[in-house]
Amino acid sequence: MGDDFIVETKNLTKEFKGFVAVSDVNLKVRRHTIHALIGPNGAGKTTCFNLITKFLPLSRGTITLNGRDITNTAPADIARLGMVRSFQISAVFGHLTALENVRVALQRKLGTSFQFWKSDKSLAELNDRAEELLVDVGVQEYRDIPAGELSYGRKRALEIATTLALDPEMLLLDEPMAGMGTEDVARTAELIKRVSKDRTILMVEHNLSVVADLSDTITVLKLGKVLAEGPYSEISQNPEVIEAYMGHGVGSHA
Amino acid sequence: MMTLFGIPTAALFGQLLLGLINGAFYAMLSLGLALIFGLLNIINFSHGAQYMMGAFVAWLGLTYLGANYWVALALAPVIVAAFGIVLERTMLSRLYKLDHLYGLLLTFGLALIIEGFFRQLYGISGMPYAVPKELAGGWNLGFMYLPIYRAWVVFASLVLCVGTWLLIEKTKLGAYLRAATENPALVQAFGINVPVMITLTYGFGVALAAFAGVLAAPIYSVNPLMGSNLIIVVFAVVVIGGMGSIMGSIVTGFMLGILEGLTKVVYPEAAGTVIFMVMVIVLLIKPAGLFGKGA
Amino acid sequence: MRNDSGALLKVDGLEAWYGESHILHGMKFDVHQGEVVTLLGRNGAGKSTTMRSIMGMVAKRKGSVSFDGTETIAMNSNKIARLGVALCPEERGIFASLNVKENMVLPPVVKPGGLPLSEVYELFPRLAERANSQGTKLSGGEQQMLAIARILRTGATMLLLDEPTEGLAPVIVQHIGDIIRKLKERGFTILLVEQNFHFAATVADRHYVVEHGHVIDMIPNADLQANMGKLKGYLGV
Amino acid sequence: MTSQSVTTAAASSSGPSRQTIFVGILLVLALAAPFAVYPVFLMKGLCFALFAAAFNLMLGYVGLLSFGHAMFFGWSAYITAHAAKEWGLTPEIAILLGTFCAAGLGAVVGWLAIRRQGIYFAMITLALAQLMYFVALQAPFTHGEDGIQGVPRGHLFGLIDLSDTMNMYYFVLAVFVLAILFLYRVVHSPFGQVLKAIRDNEPRAISLGYQVHRYKLIAFIISAGLSGMAGSVKSLVFQLASLADVHWHASGEVVLMTLLGGVGTIFGPTAGAYLVVTIQNYFASAGSWVTIIQGFIFVVCVLAFRAGIVGVFAPWLKKRGIEA
């Protein structure tokens, strides 16, 4: 296959009290690619994510995942269908240790999550897999530290590990690099590339070098509408995109 | 004679009017509570006790100093507010960074102490407090006899409510307060003396309660438990109106007073419960309350 | 280089603590009237803490901070603000319970001479469009604009901008650059914290490099190209 | 909610863990206690301790403050009392009946309330509890102010005579211990793990595919059921089910017990319950001084011992590998 679309939106629209944040967005994310969503602040990128994962109800439009209509599916069920998101502001379980954070994600597949009569020692079988994931994102040293005490960058890394733990076929990452130091950015980019092998990734990112480096396709949003779509080479030459987003090159990325 | 709900319409008017009068108290009390609750993020459980103190200060003033009603109306809120300010400075101010629950627990404890203290000193039967001469008597409205004093209560309450509403919504005080609950350090860095502002606001909320207490003294006997019986209903009013909404608590206060009045006619046993019925319905339909913003 | 005695803001031997942890160890630098000066440094070097200390927002601090000849080290932050200093904090500090407009007009006017509201909206037209939205419903970048915009009205002439470009689209970063230059033309004095020295280079007159709560170097913007290697070393890029 | 959930990876020393020894000591004390202390007082404490522990499941582990838990406590008491007195059911059946009814009521209330958070959750539970109070006030079988009096304790399994105070005490203790073990298991189960995650970050838990409302609802039902069980047992201990147990004061009291003892700890609610019950017991003849003293204790606790009684000892215990 390789050439079909895993996620498709049709006329995706979101209105907030008389203000249109996302308007008629038709997005097609090709299977096994990295697709970037960029655009000026307030263009509606995060809102798109919220709509696709149903964290916000749509005003109009339809969404399909693997050809199946998920327009009216609950957010938790969307995750169960294999599409998982991360958050723009880091989202970890602050009182759980790093290991437990990852394990909570792994645990779902075990099917024992409603079993309040069972010991939590039964979860130990997941520890090995959880540790592998921590190693992948480079936070294995902090496995027994409550996640709330990690520095911002490490929280972001942990969040990615937790997301990957679900082994989703479709990943939505909202500014995964925001707040990371330079060296972490490189490692995370590397990781994203690695996990994208047999997955599909839709990602919002302001760091243009990362976008240029990773993405197969880029969609540029502006004022809630699609402004342009294509590979980086094409997008970066588009005068409208330069005007609305990239600007004329001064100090845009460090 | 026309009837509605099986009662003559004339009598119904009377009941509505009485409901409105009760609503005036709900409105005043919930206004103060909403102010403290919505703007300072303190669930002021001692509000009822402070209302009671207002009434007691009036009574004490009259009994021991011969201070008349009007003097009490002017001074009791100030005295009780000063007391409130001391509490705020010495205790509540330590809790701002913590969960609301602690404010609730503290003020609950304070309410117990205050009420216990007054009970210990003055017993429970209640002290008589006469209607001031100027407001004695009543008007025959045809459908009912309206004591002048009750009319005065409604009037005073309306003036107070509207005044407070203007103060909060039309000056920037309201915005400062709301912002200060979120990030006091930053608001202070904008040039506002936040601790003083918070203290004064708390004092003002307490003064509102005490004022209501003085207004209540001639109607109900001055009694150490007069506030604790009311507080939970007043909480309900604030929640139904939408927490933090000044207008919400005023309108809801009057509205629920009237609704309760009607219930007293139709199904009196349920009069104390109808407010909670309304609360369930409102919260299920409009989670943030009638006038609340967002959820 | 102007001489020190004419400095509008003069920081000397500034030390600061969060609880028990000692963060600033004798910061020393100054900013002259009408200048744009940046503090550069790695994550955790103490840049934001310096800003907060100047503003009086760090409870435990020592040394000297004088603004326009007034020693402010022992003042409460509301007093300092009244002298004409305003902060745009790094976490933006947009109030969720206020709408955009209310956020905008929240900081009181401390001195005459601030920008009128209409001009502020001209600088940030996006904010006028969203004036009635709840403050925190703005997108990240919009919130950043709001945080800058709201202190322009107050008449404060000394602006402390803590990472004003964080999370912004490249084109907006440039826009912010333009605004800083405009503000400078109007006579504002600006202390800027930046991670992005490419951006800093386009607006600043001088750069201080901060490490472990000290100033370790000062580089005039004119000499920046020459000192690039050294700077990259400091910042670990 | 400020909670001191201690999530130490179970300190794994060999032999019986310190935790086991600690619990063992407590248990021996509990077994010996009625020889030193008035057993009815101990039983009252146990009932409230169970009530507070059940309540704590919501506050401490789900992060939701219910201000209407008295409806489960009180209604279950009525049902058990009625069943034992009017239908002559044996105590264990009457208690189970009360417990299940409370859980059922919990399912309905939870279904209505669980989508709300913070103060709104508290208020909607309060409102529903007030409605249930009203029903209790008006329904004939509850006998209004008098309550259902003279409830027979009956024979446990038709064999053991519970009118004997010692028998009753050990029965209540057994119920309490089993219920606490059950709660401990709930908290330390795969389900409990998810609850903690939800409390920490609900949107994230949703994004991982957890239907959070179901988890919260189940927790609420468990909490309601066990609160009910506490009320049922109390109605047999005192042979009385009364309005006081459905009144909002009782809902408030359980919040106080839990906060005073230490939210989100295993032993906190028990400590808090005994503190409050002791105050009430010792100062019963002090009239309004009781309220003054109680108020004073709350104020002191809030200002000085915010983590609750157990919170004060928790670090000390934790050092010794014991989860408070």
Place this chain on the structure above:
Amino acid sequence: QYSENKIKIGVLTDLSGTYSDLAGKGAVLAAQMAVEDFGGKVNGVPVEIVSADHQNKADIASSIARKWYDAEGVDAIAELVTTAAAVAVREVSKEKGKIDLVSGAASTPLTNDKCSPTGFHWTYDTYALANGTANAVVKTGGKSWYFLTADYAFGHNLQAQTERVVKANGGEVKGAVKHPFPNSDFSSFLLQAQSSGAQIIGLANAGADTINAIKQAKEFGITQGGQSLAGLLVFITDVHSLGLETAQGMMLTTGYYWNRDDETRAWSKRWSAKMDGKMPSMVHAGTYSSVMHYLKALAAAKTDDGVKVADQMRALPIKDASGFAVNGKIRADGRMVHDMYLAQVKKPSESKGPWDYYNIVRTIPGDDAYQPLAESTCALVKK
């Protein structure tokens, strides 16, 4: 012989709530005075008074009673204001074979379904109140009634008793409204009573509720409109709180009035000296009287066994220094029958000093005041 060589009497009352003025610590004092007046010892065995606050709640009352009997060697419990508390304690006392001496509670079930061989109802009850006040009112022309009734057992009971009397005397009941208990705003209920057109508005409530209803009736000009109020249970503490200005002219039934004769004045002044100049209510005097009688029975029975003491109590004549219980006798159902008084509240001008509030209009002989034994549903009454 006396168990543990000690006699302990518990005064279980409302020390902090609505009824703490009409009962409360004044009742504890009365019990103490009884013990002192008796000499502090019964056949050489010391007598001790303990007290506790039941907060008017059945569950608290029952658990304190249980604790006292089980763990603290209490032999009898006195006072017991509020029916629910009294019934709860009655239940425990009966089970343990201990004596209860109910003074403050009002409802008739205490000597009917809930009667006990060791339980006594001392001071007054709703039946007697109705007989006194309602009779007098109907006879002076108040034929049509409307009730404001506190919505709990006591209120219902008082209304029922009063209705019985009204109807028996050819009066008519136009309606009733049950108000929540406690309640502070009566205006709405008063307005309903007003539009009913009844001549008499009967207040089947007590304490603060009665006070508020009366005050507000005045405020709303109900009495000017030609209707009259009948307070069906009014204590002297209520009159004090209302003030004579408001309360004047009201008819009420009481089991005791401190200013009735020299004996009552002497005792009341002793009590008053320790109570900041307040005067005792009938509950205070009743508590004294019941405890005193219990002590006498203890001495005569030479044991603290409940049943035996109860028998002695029935046998011995009742007479004590308070001047309570004129013509008193105890019946099989536990009712202490004694004379009741129909009183009218004085005008302010008639009052000669503080607490001088009543004119006694009529003495109602005990047998006329109380429910005839033949009507009692108490299982102990042989028919």
